[in-house]
Amino acid sequence: GVLERSREQLLRQTCEAVLLGVLHPRTAISLVLQVLSDAGSLLSCCLNAACMALLDAGLPLAALFCGVTCALQPDGTILLDPTARQEQEARAILTFAIASSNRKVLMATTKGSCSVEEMQQCLAAAQRAASTIFQFYRDSVRRRYSKC
């Protein structure tokens, strides 16, 4: 449906921004994502999966990216990585894709309305959280290559 198309467009353009396509001319790189279960923060999970798959494939990337979802609760507190229940109760959900090289924003998408200050706060929180996710990438890759 249209929702899947819109998500595909977000993911595709995020990957295209980091992938060094010039090193693979006349090549199609196809990324297939299958949702096994959705318990909230689906889009950032897709982003993380996509990045790790590109890493695993050994494709040349300009930077790594990770997805972070922030939920703005009705009382104003910011919740990172919300569950499905927390997403429903939140008054706004912001998803960012943060690049590893300079913590810049590669992709941003919002659901619900928020004020400008709240968005900036969520962005700052997401950039801080990105470090944790990149550390997870490093640990996973280390584990994968230390076994074989």
Added chain:
Amino acid sequence: RTVEPLEYYRRFLKENCRPDGRELGEFRTTTVNIGKCLCSITTADGSALVKLGNTTVICGVKAELAAPAVDSANKGYIVPNVELPSLCAERFRSGPPGEEAQAASQFIADVIENSQMIVKEDLCIANGKLAWVLYCDIICLDYDGNLLDASVFALLAALKNVQLPLVTINEESGLSEVNLKQKNPLIIRKHPVATSFAIFDDTLLIVDPTAEEEDLATGTVTIVTDEEGRLCSVHKPGGSPLTGAKLQDCITRAITRHKEVKKLIDKVIKSITPK
């Protein structure tokens, strides 16, 4: 211009202007035609035609009656549909809607939902039995970049023009009676306005890109604000990375743009309201 388009554009951008003479933060001339006299759709309940430079988008709103969903018995439906027919640009072929049209439809649906410009409860006539369905068809007649801004504007203008007839449910027969003589306008709570930017070479941000500029750009950002300065949507589908500060600049520009557009819409609505 045809052989080295990027170099051609870079030369202009270095001087802080663009080939069509605009500054980096300047919009193209925006014109809007609302209503049955000026706009061509006489069969629609509400219609508007928006021209942003050469980009022409027409929006028609048709209201129909339907039974509300079981889990949300007091809510009506708003169904936006963006179409990019093959007549608007060379790259769109006829057939099922392409990804751009579908992504745009989803974007418009999100804007309506996020901004709460029409509250679905307002569309309900009788709880669990009857509700309005608003089919909003947004068709691009000429594509010269910045589709999202024009679509949101056209949708807003068309919805402001919609007059819904009064519907009552006859208690004895249980049937609905439509009173075409008594019409009420739609209650529009918020007025979202979209502002699109194109990112060049990872650093420069230009407002309201034409089709040529969109092709050369390395990324796009669309910010939707409402009249209170709240963000209804930040849509950055991939593309070059941006810092938080650059994003803030975009938001500030979007808020200024909102005031200009609101003034324009109010002026047009006032000119067509019968005195």
